Amino acid sequence: MTHSEKTIANDEALISLLxxxxxxxxxxxxxDKALARAARASARRQRTRWLLTGFGGAxxxxxxxxMIGGAMLFSPTPVAPEMPGVTIALEAPREVSFVFASxxxxxxxxxxxxxxxxxxxxxxxxxxxxxxxxxxxxGKNHLPLTLIATRATDGIVVARLEHDTRSxxxxxxxxxxxxxxxxxxxxxx
Amino acid sequence: xxxxxxxxxxxxLLRPHFDRLxxxxxxxxxxxxxxxxxxxxxxIKAFDRTDTLASLDDPGTWLGRVMYNRFVDTxxxxxxxxxxxxxxxxxxxxxxxxxxxxxxxxxxxxxxxSLRTLDLALAKLSEEHRVVxxxxxxxxxxxxxxxxxxxxxxxxxxxxxxxARARLKEILTLDGTExxx
Numbered sequence: 001m002t003h004s005e006k007t008i009a010n011d012e013a014l015i016s017l018l019x020x021x022x023x024x025x026x027x028x029x030x031x032d033k034a035l036a037r038a039a040r041a042s043a044r045r046q047r048t049r050w051l052l053t054g055f056g057g058a059x060x061x062x063x064x065x066x067m068i069g070g071a072m073l074f075s076p077t078p079v080a081p082e083m084p085g086v087t088i089a090l091e092a093p094r095e096v097s098f099v100f101a102s103x104x105x106x107x108x109x110x111x112x113x114x115x116x117x118x119x120x121x122x123x124x125x126x127x128x129x130x131x132x133x134x135x136x137x138x139g140k141n142h143l144p145l146t147l148i149a150t151r152a153t154d155g156i157v158v159a160r161l162e163h164d165t166r167s168x169x170x171x172x173x174x175x176x177x178x179x180x181x182x183x184x185x186x187x188x189x
Numbered sequence: 190x191x192x193x194x195x196x197x198x199x200x201x202l203l204r205p206h207f208d209r210l211x212x213x214x215x216x217x218x219x220x221x222x223x224x225x226x227x228x229x230x231x232x233i234k235a236f237d238r239t240d241t242l243a244s245l246d247d248p249g250t251w252l253g254r255v256m257y258n259r260f261v262d263t264x265x266x267x268x269x270x271x272x273x274x275x276x277x278x279x280x281x282x283x284x285x286x287x288x289x290x291x292x293x294x295x296x297x298x299x300x301x302x303s304l305r306t307l308d309l310a311l312a313k314l315s316e317e318h319r320v321v322x323x324x325x326x327x328x329x330x331x332x333x334x335x336x337x338x339x340x341x342x343x344x345x346x347x348x349x350x351x352x353a354r355a356r357l358k359e360i361l362t363l364d365g366t367e368x369x370x
Contacts, residue, residue, distance in 0.1 A: 014354055014361075017307055018326035020300070023212050024221045026228070031207050034225075038232040039196040126229035129222060 040150055041125055044091060083156070085173030088149050093122050096172065098143040098159060106136040109163040113145065116155020119174050122146035149176040199239045203232070206249045213253055216323040217260045219311075227263070231256045253338045264316070310360040318353035325350050 088094040112131040115121060123146075124130055147157070159170045210231070214224035234255060235242060242248040311319055324330040324338070325346075332350075336343045 011354055014358060015326045017303055018322065019329075021304060021307060021311075021323070021327045023215045024224075026211055026221065026225055030225060030228075031204070031211075034229050034232050035196065035200055035204075037229060038199070038236040041233045042195075042236045126233055127226050 037126055044150060083171055083173050085175060086147075087175045088147060090149050090152065090176050093146045093148050095144050095146045096157075098145065098170070098172075100136060100141040100143065100161065102136040102138055102141060105138050106163050109134055109136055109161055111143070112158075112160045112162070114158040114160070115147075116153060116157065116174065118149060118151040118153030118176070119155055119157065120148045120150055122148055147174060149174070152176050195239065198243070199236055202239065202242055202248060203235065203252070206252055209249060210252055210256065212328060213256055213324075214260075216328055217257065217320060219319075227256060227260060230259055234259070250334075250337060254340075257338050306361060307357075310357050313360050314353060314356060318349055318356060321346055321349040322353035322357065326354075 086094065086096055110131055111134050112129060113121065114129045115127070117128075121127060121130060145157075154173070154175045157172045157174055159172070161168050161170075211224065211228050214227040214231075215221065218224045218227055231252060235252060242251065245251055311323070314322070320339075321335060321341075324335050325332070330338070332343050332346050335341070335346045339346075341349075
């Protein structure tokens with residue numbers, strides 16, 4: 001009899017095991033950071049409500065083509081070319097279009113967007129990583145992303161496309177101006 | 190900008206509930222990044238309700254309910270949009286390696302093995318069964334608390350708990366036999 005079989009021979013043993021089932025602790029200072037983010041989000045909602053109501057449509061910015069499929073996914077990472085970048089205004093939604101060009105249709109690909117601190121994706125407040133399961137058509141596939149800088153930052157948005165065992169990572173530098181007024185020291189930090 | 194006093198009042202009111210709330214998020218989501226995101230979303234939603242929260246006898250229950258509803262909404266949205274999280278698919282028990290407390294390394298290793306097997310078994314449960322069994326048996330929520338949190342009737346919670354345990358035992362036994370571990 002295996003250890004597992006012995007362990008779950010009755011409800012008590014199962015419950016004992018479930019009681020020990022661990023919870024991974026949150027990251028360091030997570031609570032303090034979460035509090036600060038909640039306060040900033042509240043302040044931002046108040047400040048930018050007018051802006052959002054008058055916002056008729058974001059302007060497409062950095063259009064970036066990304067070849068995927070076939071040899072490129074397998075080829076070693078080339079010496080990093082100059083990283084494309086956009087400068088965005090604080091609190092002003094800005095649409096950035098990624099264009100993924102695929103040599104062939106790809107099903108069940110996973111596209112992951114990782115955001116630097118201080119940059120959010122519209123509709124996903126507080127999220128730092130968002131991932132889709134998606135399919136790519138052969139040819140160009142457009143992905144518009146609306147970015148919002150919640151505070152002055154100079155960070156990198158990472159877009160990673162994975163399919164089977166292959167993956168390709170793309171980076172976009174996002175820069176904002178230093179705000180004139182900001183005193184966002186996290187409380188209790 | 191939000192008044193700093195608002196933030197202080199909010200923190201004073203909410204911080205005592207943080208650990209329990211985070212654990213609830215982790216049990217619902219099964220991994221740390223999603224749990225942190227869910228916790229964050231609830232905190233953002235709660236921030237503008239500080240006055241409401243302050244008037245409640247038990248803000249923890251309100252927060253838990255908001256969290257559960259948010260989780261359900263997000264899950265539905267994900268199903269519709271095929272949106273998944275980065276770590277989805279990884280084992281839920283990210284802290285398994287930190288298991289401690291047993292004096293014997295051999296016992297420790299065996300327990301760890303059992304927990305890993307449990308991790309896999311839990312992943313095979315339906316979400317409604319997984320959530321109920323984890324809240325009740327891992328977190329110690331009472332049936333009535335789960336009813337209050339989820340809005341699912343106590344009888345249904347009991348039934349799901351019973352079925353979840355039975356299914357877990359079945360999966361664990363099968364896996365143990367198949368894996369020969």
